[in-house]
Amino acid sequence: MRWTGTREAPAGGPVAASPPRAPVPAVEATVAALVALGASGEVRELPADLCGPAEVAAHLGVAPAALARTTVLTTRDGRRLMVVSSRVHRLFPPALAAVLSEPELTLDDDVDVLHRTGAVLGSASPVGLAEPMPTFVDVALALHPVVWVPAGHPHALFRTRYDELLRLTGGHPVEIG
Incomplete structure (x- = not known):
């Protein structure tokens, strides 16, 4: 499994390879982890001109609700946790705190997410x-x-x-919205 950098050609033509790209450490770490964990899927590069979840979902042939986003939150005592949620659900930290029996959760900002995950807000693996x-x-x-x-x-x-995502992350199922 690799992040191949291939893109679909217009009008359903053959797949064309992108020019060689500089390695992206967070993507390379994701690929390595997926291989080590025996994941069945693939990492795919999206065309840069796709705007918004509806276009991304259409490109991938899935419903927008099948697209996930990641959020890093901090508990009152400074522990970090990650939530993987459907893009159609808004994450409301006070409600999630109640579900997780935490007194308080706050969203990490761009700098914290980049520092903790190596990726910008919303794209952390x-x-x-x-x-x-x-x-x-x-x-x-x-x-x-x-x-x-x-x-x-x-x-x-x-x-x-979904079942594989739980296995890969050691995640716990939670109702978001």
Whole structure:
């Protein structure tokens, strides 16, 4: 499994290889973790011109609800945790805190997420992290036979199934919305 840098050609033509790219450490860590964990999916580069979840979902042939996003939160006592949720669910930290029996959760900002995961906000992979953190996975993703999860770059996602995502992350199912 590699982040191949291939893109679909217009009008369903043959797949064309992109020019060689500089390695993206967070994506490379994701690929390595997926291989080590025996994942069945692939990491795919998305065309840079796709705008918004609806276009990304159409490109991948899935419903927008099958696209995941990752969020890093901090507990009152300073512990970090990651939530993998469907892109159609808004994450409301006070409600999630109640579900997780935490007194308080706050969203990490761009700098904290980059420092902890090597990726910018919203594109952090839940696997291959230098500092593993407890992970909670939205049960709404279980409704889809295939889910696409951030892979460490705004234009990289990996394909998996809900049950496999729980296994890969050591995640706990949680109802988000």
